[in-house]
Amino acid sequence: MRVLLLLLLLPVHLVAQTQRADSLAVLAIADSALAAISRNDFVAFTDLMLEGTSITSIRETPEGRRIRVRMREADRAGDRSDRLLERGFRGEARVAGPIAMVWLPYDFHVNGAWSHCGIDIFTMVRSDTGWKISSLVYSLLQPPACAVHPDGPLPTG
Numbered sequence: 001m002r003v004l005l006l007l008l009l010l011p012v013h014l015v016a017q018t019q020r021a022d023s024l025a026v027l028a029i030a031d032s033a034l035a036a037i038s039r040n041d042f043v044a045f046t047d048l049m050l051e052g053t054s055i056t057s058i059r060e061t062p063e064g065r066r067i068r069v070r071m072r073e074a075d076r077a078g079d080r081s082d083r084l085l086e087r088g089f090r091g092e093a094r095v096a097g098p099i100a101m102v103w104l105p106y107d108f109h110v111n112g113a114w115s116h117c118g119i120d121i122f123t124m125v126r127s128d129t130g131w132k133i134s135s136l137v138y139s140l141l142q143p144p145a146c147a148v149h150p151d152g153p154l155p156t157g
Contacts, residue, residue, distance in 0.1 A: 019095055022095040022100065022126075022131075023093040023094075023095055023100075024093075025130070026093045026095060026100040026102050026122070026124050026131050027091050027093050027102060029048055029102075029122070029124060029131050029133065030088065030102040030104050030122050031088060031091075032044075032048060033045055033122070033133065033136075034086045034087070034106065034120075037084055037086045038086055040080045040082075040083070042075050042076055043076055045075065046072045046073075046075050046076045048132065048133050049072045049132060049134070049136075050072075050125065050127070050132045050133065050134050051072065052071065052072065053072040053133055053134055053135060053136070054069055054070070054072075054135050054136075055069070055070050055071070055072065055075060055136045055137075056068070056069045056135070056136070056137045056138070057137075057138055057139075057140060058137070058138070058139050058140070059139070059140040060141065060145075082110050082111055083110070083111050084108070084110060085108070085109040085110075085112075085154070086106050086108050086109075087106060087107050087108075087109075087149050088104045088105065089105055089106070089147075089149055089150055089151075090104075090105055090147075090150075091103065092104075098125055098126040099123070099124070099125055099126075100123070100125075100126075101122065101123050101124070102120070102121070102124070103120075103121055104120040104121075104122070105117070105118075105119055105120075105146065106120055106138075106149075107148060107149045108140075109154055112154060114153065114154075116140045116141060116142060116146075117143065117146040117148060118138055118140050118141045118146050119139050119146065120136065120137075120138045121136070121137045121138065122136055123135045123136075
């Protein structure tokens with residue numbers, strides 16, 4: 001009886017292990033994206049994406065909501081002399097077969113100074129070469145509309 005029960009539960013256990021591995025993999029892709037941004041390496045950042053990936057930002061301004069959409073290819077070039085730091089925390093992943101979503105709160109600093117915080121939402125697909133970002137949508141907010149990184153502000157000096 002125990003052997004039969006174990007055989008019945010084995011597929012459930014294997015599915016759970018696969019989903020956990022996929023969740024960790026897509027969270028790692030999101031972390032790699034933030035690390036590439038923080039190195040000003042936008043070629044590496046966009047290499048994590050499918051061709052034609054859209055990147056959408058949403059910012060609340062006194063004049064109203066500003067939505068900006070650009071394509072992956074627009075992020076590959078350009079002069080970026082500012083030092084950028086994007087810190088993600090408490091990321092959550094959802095995976096269903098070949099599709100996934102990562103919800104990642106973050107804060108953002110430019111040249112060591114606070115800029116904004118918000119949420120990054122990565123949608124991903126599993127390609128023949130692994131997980132790839134198929135879209136990125138992010139908000140640009142200020143506290144209390146978004147959470148501050150649990151490590152607090154950047155050290156000064």
